[in-house]
């Protein structure tokens with residue numbers, strides 16, 4: 236147990252969250268309807284292929300940009316409705332974000348304690364807010380006694396844990412961490428995961444980790460797969476699940492698409508506990524404007 240005080244973890248709810256980037260060459264749909272609930276004090280991973288929308292989702296949760304449509308709540312705050320200045324006020328005291336690449340979070344020319352102290356300044360102005368001393372936060376991430384050191388003096392694993400301390404500086408109830416283990420060896424990775432677990436258990440902070448590392452997702456207990464801008468699947472304690480979205484859709488696993496391409500017709504049988512999809516026909520090449528359907532088996 237360290238001297239760092241416990242904070243209230245905050246819950247997160249996304250409801251049909253959509254984000255579209257407007258570029259010179261056209262619009263890019265990065266999120267196409269994310270439905271996601273994270274309980275206060277929960278720890279989870281966001282996994283998924285490159286370009287699936289993970290960073291966009293984390294940027295929205297971190298108050299760095301507003302979604303194009305849909306709702307996103309962090310605690311009682313509806314981020315989709317806040318003004319840019321209100322969003323800025325949440326960054327640090329309510330939501331801490333640790334960017335990918337530990338060094339991007341730390342000023343290299345001042346000590347770790349000074350880094351944390353500087354990050355605490357906006358929150359220190361909030362009446363009644365009690366912030367932990369920098370040394371207590373460093374102890375929480377396994378860097379007790381390292382306050383006088385600078386980021387350049389640290390190993391990659393220590394630097395990543397210093398970046399976590401920086402994200403925690405202002406006492407947020409939600410910590411967002413982008414790829415914390417991607418540049419680390421096994422030992423550094425284990426130490427970072429241990430630090431995240433300590434933050435979560437001792438502080439009560441809700442922790443969301445973006446990662447390409449499936450093992451990290453498995454260790455966090457809950458891994459939400461973002462695929463094509465929405466929640467595609469979820470793993471919990473070693474078991475994989477499909478997820479029903481708010482509009483009633485369920486994504487098929489990508490490996491099934493070769494057998495059941497877009498446009499395949501299914502008959503749906505359901506009971507209170509199960510759904511059976513029976514493929515009856517799939518589209519093939521249109522002839523003379525007519526869609527020809529091939530039989531996939533008995534019509535059931």
Ligand SMILES: Nc1ncnc2c1ncn2[C@@H]1O[C@H](COP(=O)(O)OP(=O)(O)OP(=O)(O)O)[C@@H](O)[C@H]1O
Nearest residue numbers: 256258263264265284285286287288289290291292
């Ligand atoms: N600033 C931007 N302007 C235009 N398009 C963007 C921008 N940022 C991301 N995109 C596009 O939005 C989609 C989702 O990108 P995003 O970075 O959120 O995915 P990701 O899952 O985090 O990918 P990675 O794992 O590679 O970081 C991609 O098609 C990407 O090209």
